[in-house]
Amino acid sequence: MNFFRHRPLGLLAPALLIAVAGCSSADDSATVAVPSPDARTARVCRDLHRSLPGRLDGRDRTDPSPRSAYTAGWGSPAIILRCGVVRPPKMVDPAVAEGGDRDAVAGGVNGVDWLMERQDDGTWRFTTANRVAYVQVTLPEGLSGTDAGGPVLTALAPSVKKAIPKGIASMR
Secondary structure, eight states: OOGGGGOOGGGHHHHHHHGGGOOOOOOTTOBOOOOOOOHHHHHHHHHHHHHSOSEETTEEBOOOBSOOTTEEEETTTTEEEEESOOOOGGGGOHHHHTTOOTTEEEEEETTEEEEEEEOTTSOEEEEEESBSSOEEEEOOTTOOSTTTHHHHHHHHHHHHHHHSOBSOOOOO
């Protein structure tokens, strides 16, 4: 069962409200691990990289190092985007589908489905679902709640919809 197709936008608000306690912490040095996508995924990730906004949530684009077509960043501490990441384990966890996992919630924002996960360190990350590539967005500590996550995901939605077609991502 693909539970991401039927989750209403209303699920996003509770997840983001929970995130007020602490969103994902992007490294202040803006150094991130670069994904290693397959050829099909690499092509759409490069398309996404070219279509991303120059400003996000009032922050200028300052891509992390090492420079890559699979990563992008805005501000300092940075909002980090990684394209071509592997499928998060919680994306197929039945407890998430049944609402039993309070640390992972599925929802959609402006036509893009997301898995919102609370990490062991209390931070949050957002990963696209139902697209041919997984795109992961990490918010820096202090940027949390519906006033932060909602506008960030809303602003990224047009680029994701344009560059990453709907479909099933690689199972890697």
